[in-house]
Structures are given as structure tokens and as C-alpha cells.
Amino acid sequence: MRAEDPALDDTAALGSLISPVAGGRVEKLVTDAISKGANIRAGTASFNGAIAQPVVLEGVREDMDLYYQESFGPVVAIFEFATNEEAIRLANDTEYGLVCSVFSKDVAEALAVGRKIRSGSCHINGATVYDEPHLPLGGQKASGFGRFGGMACVNEFTEDRVVTIKAPGQHYPI
Known part of the structure; x- marks a missing residue:
């Protein structure tokens, strides 16, 4: 590459x-x-x-x-690292905490490790680049100033508006 x-x-x-x-x-x-x-x-x-x-x-x-x-x-x-505890310590030894990934053949073990890592989101057996508009994105520690994405973001950047169209010959009773 x-x-x-x-x-x-x-x-x-x-x-x-x-x-x-x-x-x-x-x-x-x-x-x-x-x-x-x-x-x-x-x-x-x-x-x-x-x-x-x-x-x-x-x-x-x-x-x-x-x-x-x-x-x-x-x-x-x-x-x-030699143990999961050491891996967790290494992952948390930073002022940042936006996203993490944990890879393992044992998904339950990976989830247990992921729960102990201080990050805004955690991906099990997947890359950290995972941007879906319906999911909130934001971090912890110095990586976080709230969340972006998800319904809160949709609501913040959306303005409701009603548009009607009367087709020719269509009658609306008054």
C-alpha cells in the first residue's frame, strides 16, 4: 500500500x-x-x-x-502485552478516548475487555472507522465534547416543514 x-x-x-x-x-x-x-x-x-x-x-x-x-x-x-489487564492499562494510558477496537476469537472475552476501556465507542472484531449516521459519535476524556450523530444530531440540524401539492382537478372540501 x-x-x-x-x-x-x-x-x-x-x-x-x-x-x-x-x-x-x-x-x-x-x-x-x-x-x-x-x-x-x-x-x-x-x-x-x-x-x-x-x-x-x-x-x-x-x-x-x-x-x-x-x-x-x-x-x-x-x-x-501478556494479560488482558495489561492491555486494558495500555489502552487507558492516554488522555484520549474516542474509539477502540478489541479483536479476539472469544467474543465474550473481547466484550469484557472492551467494557473496561474508556472510549466513546468500542468495536469488537471490527475497525475503528465505523461511521453510521444513526449512531452517536463522541469520545471520553480529551476526545469528547458531547456526541455527534444519532437522533439528537438529526433533530439539531433538521427543521420541520410542511409542503402540500394540489393536483389539477383535485378538490379539497372547505
Whole structure:
């Protein structure tokens, strides 16, 4: 999978980030992690302005900026853990809490883990990108300022209006 400017190559799997500044921010996070011992598991740490190639890093630790900051780029950090309790601690060790995913062959166990992670929504055996207009979206901690979506959002952005049409020859009794 590679990223490219969609205006130059519409076959690329990923487009550009919002700006070169965003690309520089992602590059800084990845470079910091690698300089402190993280390893590239897949992809490449390649950056060109707003184009950031996808990269998977393993060995991300608490002394790396990427551990605490959301990259908003094509970066995956792999964290190893031995127990569910350690995984829950790692997932909750952040000021953010928008969305989480828990993957397991045992759905009941995954649900039990998901219930302990402080996030606005949790997906069991599914990706965090799951935007349905009828479901509210919002986070906890620094990721949350209420909820967006669902009926509350529909009601907030909808104005009721009545329109009638009288067809030719149709008679409405008065």
C-alpha cells in the first residue's frame, strides 16, 4: 500500500494528509520513536510534504512521543502485552478516548475487555472507522465534547416543514 497525491495518481491506496505541516508532525512522531528504539515492522518511514507512507512500528514505549500523541497519519503502533489487564492499562494510558477496537476469537472475552476501556465507542472484531449516521459519535476524556450523530444530531440540524401539492382537478372540501 502506498500514499500519493490523488491529483497525480488516482490508483494510490492512500491520499495526502491535510497539509505539509501535518506531514511534518507525523514525520516527527515516527522519527522520534525510531530514534528511541522502535522498529519498523511493515511499510516505510518515508515523508514528502503532505505525503506520508504507511508504517507499522513495534516497540513503542512510554518515553516516545508517539506513545501519547495521536498521529492523524498512516501510522500503526504495536504494543505487546501478556494479560488482558495489561492491555486494558495500555489502552487507558492516554488522555484520549474516542474509539477502540478489541479483536479476539472469544467474543465474550473481547466484550469484557472492551467494557473496561474508556472510549466513546468500542468495536469488537471490527475497525475503528465505523461511521453510521444513526449512531452517536463522541469520545471520553480529551476526545469528547458531547456526541455527534444519532437522533439528537438529526433533530439539531433538521427543521420541520410542511409542503402540500394540489393536483389539477383535485378538490379539497372547505
